[in-house]
Amino acid sequence: MRYLLIMILFFPVTAWSVDPSQPQGSASEARIWKPLAADGLHDPGNPALVELQQPGEAMAMFPKDFATIGNQVDWVRALEQGVIVPRTNIFPDTRIEVLDLDIIMDQTSQMPMVRFPHKAHTQWLDCVNCHDKIFKKKAGGNPVNMFAILSGEYCGRCHGAVAFPLTECRRCHSQARRTFVGQYGAQEGPGKPFKPVMKQEIIGLNE
Ligand code: HEC
Numbered sequence: 433m434r435y436l437l438i439m440i441l442f443f444p445v446t447a448w449s450v451d452p453s454q455p456q457g458s459a460s461e462a463r464i465w466k467p468l469a470a471d472g473l474h475d476p477g478n479p480a481l482v483e484l485q486q487p488g489e490a491m492a493m494f495p496k497d498f499a500t501i502g503n504q505v506d507w508v509r510a511l512e513q514g515v516i517v518p519r520t521n522i523f524p525d526t527r528i529e530v531l532d533l534d535i536i537m538d539q540t541s542q543m544p545m546v547r548f549p550h551k552a553h554t555q556w557l558d559c560v561n562c563h564d565k566i567f568k569k570k571a572g573g574n575p576v577n578m579f580a581i582l583s584g585e586y587c588g589r590c591h592g593a594v595a596f597p598l599t600e601c602r603r604c605h606s607q608a609r610r611t612f613v614g615q616y617g618a619q620e621g622p623g624k625p626f627k628p629v630m631k632q633e634i635i636g637l638n639e
């Protein structure tokens with residue numbers, strides 16, 4: 433009985449202690465996507481539905497994410513591994529900046545600290561998507577808290593909408609206080625600010 437209780441007590445902890453930097457899931461775990469006709473989004477009576485590729489076929493080769501996460505694809509890894517190569521820009525003179533700068537956010541009470549990675553964001557987003565409307569460009573300079581996030585502010589503008597959901601606490605709260613060495617806030621290295629990491633051709637409108 434006591435053993436069972438310990439199991440129950442520790443289960444959430446072990447379930448959470450996943451390294452967020454690693455691709456999730458194992459090869460043996462099958463992911464299941466609903467066919468388009470049964471996903472509740474598409475009209476099953478639409479005769480053109482057969483023209484669309486089924487998600488099970490389209491997404492099966494992408495890096496895995498948890499079944500609890502949207503379409504079960506780890507999009508950051510898909511980009512890193514070159515599985516997808518989205519266009520960086522439409523207009524040839526658009527300047528692309530990928531910033532490799534992590535911010536350690538320490539106002540997390542009993543939770544592990546938040547490691548905000550600029551790199552994983554600026555590979556998809558422009559600086560102006562966040563600065564300065566959502567976040568002032570200063571580590572610790574924004575009154576971010578979980579209530580505001582859950583109300584759709586700050587990180588909650590995207591997470592739970594177009595990026596992984598807020599139920600994945602550990603993916604944001606990924607930095608244990610105990611093992612952290614150094615200063616909170618903006619981290620020096622490994623990457624330097626403004627270092628472009630994407631090797632992509634700039635595609636002009638007429639090409
Ligand atoms: C999208 C990223 C993200 C996710 C997911 C997330 N948090 Fe947070 N959380 C934050 C940020 C950012 C802060 C504020 C950190 C700061 O200002 O230093 C925070 C702060 C907190 C705090 C500190 C007190 C407060 O109210 O702000 C707690 C407790 C907390 N989160 C718990 C959770 C729990 C539990 C979950 C999962 C249900 C969760 N968080 C999911 C980003 C996230």
Ligand code: HEC
Pocket residue numbers: 529530531535537548550553554557558559560561562563567568569570571572573574575576618
């Ligand atoms: C997804 C949102 C997001 C995007 C996109 C983004 N940032 Fe940030 N940035 C943040 C957050 C969050 C912080 C930390 C704010 C805090 O701690 O309150 C921050 C902080 C900063 C800081 C302050 C560092 C310090 O030393 O205090 C700089 C500089 C910065 N960002 C530059 C940029 C640049 C340049 C780009 C584009 C290449 C960019 N950011 C794109 C969210 C973003």
Ligand code: HEC
Pocket residue numbers: 452453507508509546547548549552553556557561562566586587588589590591594595596603604
């Ligand atoms: C403007 C939209 C936007 C905002 C604001 C935003 N994110 Fe994200 N975030 C994304 C997108 C898009 C991705 C990539 C898709 C995914 O992983 O779901 C992402 C991915 C991440 C990842 C995963 C990195 C990886 O290596 O897998 C973390 C961690 C993260 N965000 C934390 C945060 C935190 C913490 C905040 C607030 C301080 C925040 N994000 C604010 C859009 C945003």
